[in-house]
Amino acid sequence: MDVKSLLSEAGLEPATLDAVSTIDGLFLNWRRRASRRELGQAALATLDIPLDLPQLDVLFAIAGPLGEPDGGDGETMVGTVADRLSIDPSRASRMVSEMVEKGYARRAVSQADARRTIIELTAGGKAVVEAVRAYKFLIMGDFLSQWPKEDVANFVPLLLRFSQWLDHVGTATDSRAGEVAALAEAVKAATKDSEPA
Incomplete structure (x- = not known):
């Protein structure tokens, strides 16, 4: 299957095809470099912070993202950390406990609901996140x-x-149903031919 021909037949202009190909290559390289966490590793080493990257991630999850609404009352709980890191709550709980033991975070009582335990950064935790x-x-x-x-x-x-391009996946899949079906059939045909006898 020739991808460029298929996309060309779908009505995409050559300049768009070139842009998509270039962007895809950039994203692959960016993802490889991001998975190595080069910037985070450099920050920890250069700033002489005695944490590893998962521990740093927990501190950033407790702090919350800059420029994004946290969707609540501004209080961070273990469940919030789990959601922000896309990990299960029991793992988030262990990681938060480790940061509490190291003195970078503390547990406190929610101002909104006294039955709720929240997690806050200590002065040391805030200093790490800010640095x-x-x-x-x-x-x-x-x-x-x-x-x-x-x-x-x-x-x-x-x-x-x-x-926002990923938000377009469902719409594009619907509007390009014929092309998507042809791709699925091509995969089925190719894998059927390569099945062991």
């Missing part, structure tokens, strides 16, 4: 400061717009 975040922003800011201002001004809205 790592600042380190990342310094590196990214240094890189972007070398771009012309108009490129940065154009890039951010385009990146925000592009970040």
Whole structure:
């Protein structure tokens, strides 16, 4: 199956095909580098923070994401940490307990519901999160400061717009039902031919 021919027959312009191919290659490389957590490793080493990356992730999960609503009253519970890290609550509980034992987090009583236990960062935990975040922003800011201002001004809205492409999967699958069915049939035919006798 020739992917470019199939996409061309589906009506996608050559420039779009080239863009999709280039973006896919960039994402593969980006994912490999992100999985190695190069920036996080560099931050921990350079800032001399005695934590590993999963422990750092817990602190960031307790702190909550910058610029995103947490969807609640601003209080973080073990379940919130589990959701933010996409791990099961029992593992989140163990990891939070480890951060409490190390002095980076503490348990407190919810102001909204006294029956609820919340997790907060200690001064040390906040210092780690703020330092790592600042380190990342310094590196990214240094890189972007070398771009012309108009490129940065154009890039951010385009990146925000592009970040929604995965939300389009269901719609695209429906509007391209014929092409998707042909792909599924091609896979079935190829795998049937390669089954052991």
